[in-house]
Amino acid sequence: MLDTNLNHAESHEQIDELLKNNTNVMVCCGRMGPMCIPVYNIMEKLESEYPHVRMVDMDFDIPVASLIRNLPECSYFMGLPFTVYFKNGKAVNATSSIQNEEQIIGILDEVFKD
Amino acid sequence: MTKLEKDNPIFIYDVIIIGAGPSGLTAAIYTSRARLKTLLLEGLSVSSQALVTDKIENYPGFPEGIGGFEMIDRFKKQAKIFGTEFVQEDVSDIQSFKQQGVNIWQVEVKEKRFYSFSVIIASGAQFKMLGVEGEKRLLGKGVSYCAVCDGAFFKDKDIVVIGGGDTAAEETLFLTRFARKITLIHRRDRLRATRILQERIFANKKIDIVWDSVVDEILGETKVQGVSLTDLKAKKETEISCDGVFIFVGLVPNTNFVKDVIKLDENGFAKDVIKLDENGYVIADSNMKTSCDGIFACGDCRQTILRQVVTACGDGAFAAFSAQQYVENLKGTAYK
Secondary structure (H helix, E strand, C coil): CCCCCCEECCCHHHHHHHHHHCCEEEEEEECCCCCCHHHHHHHHHHCCCCCCCEEEEEECCCHHHHHHHCCHHHCCCCCCCEEEEEECCEEEEEEECCCCHHHHHHHHHHHCCC | CCHHHHHCCCCEEEEEEECCCHHHHHHHHHHHHCCCCEEEEECCCCCCHHHHCCCECCCCCCCCCECHHHHHHHHHHHHHHCCCEEEECCCCEEEEEEECCEEEEEEECCCCEEEEEEEEECCCEEECCCCCECCCCCECCCEECCHHHHHHHHCCCEEEEECCCHHHHHHHHHHCCCCCEEEEECCCCCCCCCHHHHHHHHHCCCEEEECCEEEEEEECCCCCCEEEEEECCCCEEEEEECCEEEECCCEEECCHHHCCCEEECCCCCEEEECCECCCCCECCCCCCECCCCCEEECHHHECCCCCCHHHHHHHHHHHHHHHHHHHHHHHCCCCC
């Protein structure tokens, strides 16, 4: 389990439920490394500012992470973390490696503006 | 409670430490043990360079080496044991004002302000970008600044590493666990890395070195496919095919928020500013005092000739002791 204050997605059932019950979902899949930690920190901070977006993290090394790793949107990704934005259960944006607050806000505002 | 504290209605820390790398955490351990009210502001958007290091082999007391992540975790636990408060926010500004004739530092984060009699800047440094075409676009798609994080994606692949210092050498050696072949590209005709690392590099059959060359572009549309480079001596351009490019060409200090720090005199006129060198590193003396009274700097963000965990820790201890003396002098509780 990742040592963050975010909710963790740890099973297929959890992910299914998350995507079924929430229009806007952001999943950050990584480890406790220097490129991942800043992204978790930013998500923790933005959670209250974006109440219409469910933000969760996911350990890159657990079996269910294959759901993220094997997405077509992540096929060329070679840098942790993999961050995927889902709208109505569909991946609508994805980034690889570290992102700053401005970049994350840019994506959140663009893909979840409605 | 001292008279100074009674006279100041806002809550004032004795010391605010900015940064949670080895220097900041060491300073926190020392100031907390000195029973100074210590707040550590841990950066939100950057993390310590030590975290990027797979194994730290030159910190005394760990003959087998220790992982950077584990080391920072231990430092943090130690600081918490002695009472350091932690807040996770990026500092946006530092201002000073006078209250009851005493200089107070106001440290601003996004939506809050914290007050302190002294500040220790331990904000560290972050990886420097090469600044070539393709670098930003292919970040996470073959371009990386962290071998520990991304090395495993390059199993049996060909990698280019750019740089010639300790970090480049250490990370190149780490990457040999995964890569089929590594080409180390350096702009000079010899490495700056520590000799023991150079010996390991030269002895490793997976590593080729391209000397006197600079990378001009990282090639590929959706993922890295190669680099184009120029041989500076032969003035010849070539290309190397590869699946990944790891860049370790130095650091840039995290000191943007320091640039406008001004200490005012009793009439509100600018008295001191924090001096930075031409690369943005904070200039501090051997006791970690900056040009601004009450502000201290330590670790990778400070102008120094060596940036290692062990030197950062030493810096942190000096900064803490100097801050302690400064605060105790203000309060009239100094041991004389």
